Amino acid sequence: MERSPLARPFPAMPAIPGAVPRVARAQYKTWDRCDLTYVELDEGTSVAGVFTKNVCCSSEVELGRGQVKLGRARALVVNAGNSNAFTGYRGREAVEQIMAQVAAHLGCEPSDVFVSSTGVIGVPLPKDKAEAGVASALTAQPCDWEAAAETIGTTDTFAKGATASAVIGETRVNFSAIIKGSGMIAPDMATMLGYIFTDAKVAPAFLQKCLSAASDATFNCITVDSDTSTSDTVLAFATGRAGNAEVVDVDSPGADAFAAAIHDVCRQLAHLVVRDGEGAQKFIEIAVTGAVSDESAHRVGLAIANSPLVKTAIAGEDANWGRVVMAVGKAGEPADRDKLSIGFGGTWAAKHGLPLADYDEEPVAAHLKGQDIRIDVDLGLGEGTATVWTCDLTHGYISINADYRT
Numbered sequence: 001m002e003r004s005p006l007a008r009p010f011p012a013m014p015a016i017p018g019a020v021p022r023v024a025r026a027q028y029k030t031w032d033r034c035d036l037t038y039v040e041l042d043e044g045t046s047v048a049g050v051f052t053k054n055v056c057c058s059s060e061v062e063l064g065r066g067q068v069k070l071g072r073a074r075a076l077v078v079n080a081g082n083s084n085a086f087t088g089y090r091g092r093e094a095v096e097q098i099m100a101q102v103a104a105h106l107g108c109e110p111s112d113v114f115v116s117s118t119g120v121i122g123v124p125l126p127k128d129k130a131e132a133g134v135a136s137a138l139t140a141q142p143c144d145w146e147a148a149a150e151t152i153g154t155t156d157t158f159a160k161g162a163t164a165s166a167v168i169g170e171t172r173v174n175f176s177a178i179i180k181g182s183g184m185i186a187p188d189m190a191t192m193l194g195y196i197f198t199d200a201k202v203a204p205a206f207l208q209k210c211l212s213a214a215s216d217a218t219f220n221c222i223t224v225d226s227d228t229s230t231s232d233t234v235l236a237f238a239t240g241r242a243g244n245a246e247v248v249d250v251d252s253p254g255a256d257a258f259a260a261a262i263h264d265v266c267r268q269l270a271h272l273v274v275r276d277g278e279g280a281q282k283f284i285e286i287a288v289t290g291a292v293s294d295e296s297a298h299r300v301g302l303a304i305a306n307s308p309l310v311k312t313a314i315a316g317e318d319a320n321w322g323r324v325v326m327a328v329g330k331a332g333e334p335a336d337r338d339k340l341s342i343g344f345g346g347t348w349a350a351k352h353g354l355p356l357a358d359y360d361e362e363p364v365a366a367h368l369k370g371q372d373i374r375i376d377v378d379l380g381l382g383e384g385t386a387t388v389w390t391c392d393l394t395h396g397y398i399s400i401n402a403d404y405r406t
Helices: 059-068 088-106 127-139 145-151 204-217 255-275 294-305 308-315 321-330 361-368 395-402
Strands: 019-024 036-051 072-082 113-120 160-168 171-180 193-198 233-238 283-291 341-344 347-351 372-378 384-391
Touching: 019 127, 019 145, 036 059, 036 127, 036 145, 036 204, 059 088, 059 113, 059 233, 072 088, 072 127, 072 193, 072 233, 088 113, 088 127, 113 233, 145 160, 145 171, 160 255, 171 255, 193 255, 204 233, 204 255, 255 283, 255 384, 283 294, 294 308, 294 321, 294 372, 294 384, 308 321, 321 341, 321 347, 321 372, 341 361, 347 361, 361 372
Parallel strands: 072 113, 193 233, 283 372
Antiparallel strands: 019 036, 036 072, 036 233, 160 171, 171 193, 283 384, 341 347, 341 372
């Protein structure tokens, strides 16, 4: 598949003590590539997670929701090519088989083994391929994070990773994270499969608090096509190997720095997913101000970001601000036509319900020819603000999804 023009190079990412990635070939589809990522985690690793709210979710999601409540993890297995969603008891049995197989190898509880799957919906995960793939992964040589990221992709056109660090007391802690996602991307907790690894020592409850807050401000602010996957999962693992004093709550030394690093990593990952939106040619940031509340601003921003008319206008490099007006009006949020202002790339096209008399479309047209697009919307009603991110809608999106199963 042709690499997205918005792609970013994979960053240099540090190894995380206590988290060892490996990859293998389970061959869930007829492709010549690795499609199973396995990460072995040290005893004492804390875990937190956010999951899709799609009611037709996979068994992996159902089981994972319960597992994170226990707060501990020893392994992660990610299957690509088959989402194992809408597969009934056979799908659940396949997940439980993987959990038991890895648990027997590590000498831990099956509930310490997290499983995610992504790909085609409605096809049970083949147990024989799963067993053989996991067996290969358990004895494979450790790999780097880029190989792990490449392995979990489906329609992704580039491997996605992010890194950050923080200082807790006198100790530097590192974060390495990978993600997959390109289509079926819309806010509903998170919008893809993402995994964050850190060597920090963090209590599970605080790790969960940080991940949930970061997810709300990043993953829940992106959309490619308004569709929410059956398998969406983001997990954060803290191995504790850095040796810092445990971060237990917001009053612990370094708590703010840790939370900021989690947010930074999630924001990087969220932007990478949008930059690999199926068929995307442009990355779009929509900044909404002047709403009655932040929540209202968020909903207005998503109405604009999910509008096919807005997205195709941007694809065509057409400064049609009337489409933005339309999207604001249909959002179902408080808005006043005569207070509304619309701009592109720092140039206001309309203010207070009227097109500017001296509006010059030339700088806007020049801005829309670029790859990074900004839309500003001021509702003029209050102090509420929000920023959401999306991509344009091109024929490439249709081509990818029309041929997805073939």
